[in-house]
Amino acid sequence: MAEKGALAEAPPVAVAKKPARPWDPRLLLEREEVLGYLLMLPALGLLTTFVVYPFLYGIWLSLTDSRIGVPGGFVGLKNFIELTRDSIFQQTFRNTFLYTGVTTVFKLAFGLAVAVLLNNTFPLKRFVRAAVLLPWIVPTVLSALAWLWMFDSTFSVINWMLARFGIKGPVWLGTNPWPMISLMAVNIWRGTPFYAISFLAGMQVINQELYEAAAIDGASRWQMFRHITLPTLRPVIIIVVLLSVILTFSDFQLIYVLTRGGPANSTHLFATLAYQVGLPSGEIGLGAAISLFIFPALCLTVFLTLWYMRRQELD
Amino acid sequence: MTPRPVAILDRFISIYVPVVITLVLLLFPFYWMAVTSVKPNAELFDVKANPFIVLRPTLEHYRYLFERTLFANWLLNTTVVAALSTAISLVLSVPAGYALARFRFPGGTLLGWGIFVTYLVPQTLLFLPLTQVINWLGLANTIWSLVLTYPTFLVPFGSWLLIGYFRSIPKDLEESALVDGATRLQALVRIALPLALPGILSVGIFSFTLSWNEFIYALVFISDPVNKTVPVGVTSELIRGDVFFWGSLMAGALLGSVPVALIYSFFVEYFVAGLTAGAVKG
Known part of the structure; x- marks a missing residue:
């Protein structure tokens, strides 16, 4: 190219802006803003078609009395008003918050504990670290099937073990409050590895000299955890918790496999109730309205994440 | 000052035991999948049998x-x-x-x-x-x-x-x-x-x-x-x-x-x- 000399000094964009024939496609591609949009275009097209559009269409559906195969008419907020009066929905509402809140606290606590534990040196450490993540890697519905079998009303292996200690185990997925407790237990089992491995990765960048210095000053293990590990880990903890909250709040698979929302619709979350109402029962407008209850939680999560990331960037 | 055996015991209790417990809790469902998949039906649905053992492993499933x-x-x-x-x-x-x-x-x-x-x-x-x-x-x-x-x-x-x-x-x-x-x-x-x-x-x-x-x-x-x-x-x-x-x-x-x-x-x-x-x- 002729402009070689100029390019060496000025940023490339300055050169690209003064060609003799600005409509030459080859030169257009050298302009950041043109090439930038072009490279983004395929991804944006896909996301508009299959995320933005369905989302807006979902809002419209929630304001109609559509049924599968029957286009419905606009009914305003009728679906939402109906839902707030419905006792199954009220139960679902409470379940979703309870399920998210309880499991998040446990996953956070267990995740930290496992991460601290795995941060020690011991034989076969690499193997153990890899094995720990398995519950999170494997397709959730498939591992949930193993739990379904472990919770079986007649052949439950958990109850078999309890019986060795003279305890008669409950019908895990049958009698309240055990179904909800079982669901939470499996969610904690599945989620803890994600917390633990993320925290472990975060811990590995902590400067070991900090601990050595603290040890010389006579700090206890708890004090080191409290004043060195936790503060350094804070950004990782916040992001992991936020990601996990939105995933747990919108959970579907565990409930679908283990209880299908039963017994007597007592263990639904928003997602499973939306599915049951929207597809098998065919009331897709009402189902869409239920799905939309996930949205405020999503907004709050997004807002908190962005706010936190911005603050990190400013620091 | 600290005698060695105590240090080993301490490591054992604070690291090895919790690591083993964590692994068992996290991996048991997979073990359970594997055991169940090779058990003949007669053993699967026998309430009295010890469920952890497979007497006659089979690939029929x-x-x-x-x-x-x-x-x-x-x-x-x-x-x-x-x-x-x-x-x-x-x-x-x-x-x-x-x-x-x-x-x-x-x-x-x-x-x-x-x-x-x-x-x-x-x-x-x-x-x-x-x-x-x-x-x-x-x-x-x-x-x-x-x-x-x-x-x-x-x-x-x-x-x-x-x-x-x-x-x-x-x-x-x-x-x-x-x-x-x-x-x-x-x-x-x-x-x-x-x-x-x-x-x-x-x-x-x-x-x-x-x-x-x-x-x-x-x-x-x-x-x-x-x-x-x-x-x-x-x-x-x-x-x-x-x-x-x-x-x-x-x-x-x-x-x-x-x-x-x-x-x-x-x-x-x-x-x-x-x-x-x-x-x-x-």
């Missing part, structure tokens, strides 16, 4: 799975869907990630955050309206409905991870290539792409696993048993009403888990890099 069900089809479908949607996602997210990492253009930052937001949108928020979109496009009941929709959660994740990755590569190399007369596209393909290969590999592996594991879209878009994926096929076709074929169910669950577990075990480091990409960005 596996044979049932392959001879009497569509499991082989589901395996093939899942592989094809996961491979294609991973490929599409890479083709879309590499350029998007590069553009967002390197170029300044009006609205660029906003688009970057927009992509991050779609990364957080759960499938359960969209599946009902998306079912209608899939119907209109005539994709219902085909694996193409999945090949085209899985990238919606893979592309945001991939672009986001790759923005970070491209930013970590020094600009100098591409800039000197431009000085030497390379076009911007050439700088991307010949210089940045090879350097970003580990990041691209992370995205690819993670995307494949996420596609393999996806459930709700596969459940609602496809009703023809032949076109189902492993997670949906196993849960919907092997359970008939109240009859549970536990042996073949567990065999199916195990076989459906093995591919992702294998991929994962070969690429643990890339996997953890992908996993923590969102978290470590800050």
Whole structure:
């Protein structure tokens, strides 16, 4: 190219802006803003078609009395008003918050504990670290099937073990409050590895000299955890918790496999109730309205994440 | 001062015992899958027998799975869907990630955050309206409905991870290539792409696993048993009403888990890099 000399000094964009024939496609591609949009275009097209559009269409559906195969008419907020009066929905509402809140606290606590534990040196450490993540890697519905079998009303292996200690185990997925407790237990089992491995990765960048210095000053293990590990880990903890909250709040698979929302619709979350109402029962407008209850939680999560990331960037 | 045996005992109690307990709690369901899948029915449904022991191991459940069900089809479908949607996602997210990492253009930052937001949108928020979109496009009941929709959660994740990755590569190399007369596209393909290969590999592996594991879209878009994926096929076709074929169910669950577990075990480091990409960005 002729402009070689100029390019060496000025940023490339300055050169690209003064060609003799600005409509030459080859030169257009050298302009950041043109090439930038072009490279983004395929991804944006896909996301508009299959995320933005369905989302807006979902809002419209929630304001109609559509049924599968029957286009419905606009009914305003009728679906939402109906839902707030419905006792199954009220139960679902409470379940979703309870399920998210309880499991998040446990996953956070267990995740930290496992991460601290795995941060020690011991034989076969690499193997153990890899094995720990398995519950999170494997397709959730498939591992949930193993739990379904472990919770079986007649052949439950958990109850078999309890019986060795003279305890008669409950019908895990049958009698309240055990179904909800079982669901939470499996969610904690599945989620803890994600917390633990993320925290472990975060811990590995902590400067070991900090601990050595603290040890010389006579700090206890708890004090080191409290004043060195936790503060350094804070950004990782916040992001992991936020990601996990939105995933747990919108959970579907565990409930679908283990209880299908039963017994007597007592263990639904928003997602499973939306599915049951929207597809098998065919009331897709009402189902869409239920799905939309996930949205405020999503907004709050997004807002908190962005706010936190911005603050990190400013620091 | 401290006698050695006490130190060893202390390590034993504070590290080895908790590690073993953690492993047992986390891995027991997989052991249980494996044991159940090789137990003959007579032993499976014997309340008195010790459930941990298999007296006469058998492969009858596996044979049932392959001879009497569509499991082989589901395996093939899942592989094809996961491979294609991973490929599409890479083709879309590499350029998007590069553009967002390197170029300044009006609205660029906003688009970057927009992509991050779609990364957080759960499938359960969209599946009902998306079912209608899939119907209109005539994709219902085909694996193409999945090949085209899985990238919606893979592309945001991939672009986001790759923005970070491209930013970590020094600009100098591409800039000197431009000085030497390379076009911007050439700088991307010949210089940045090879350097970003580990990041691209992370995205690819993670995307494949996420596609393999996806459930709700596969459940609602496809009703023809032949076109189902492993997670949906196993849960919907092997359970008939109240009859549970536990042996073949567990065999199916195990076989459906093995591919992702294998991929994962070969690429643990890339996997953890992908996993923590969102978290470590800050």
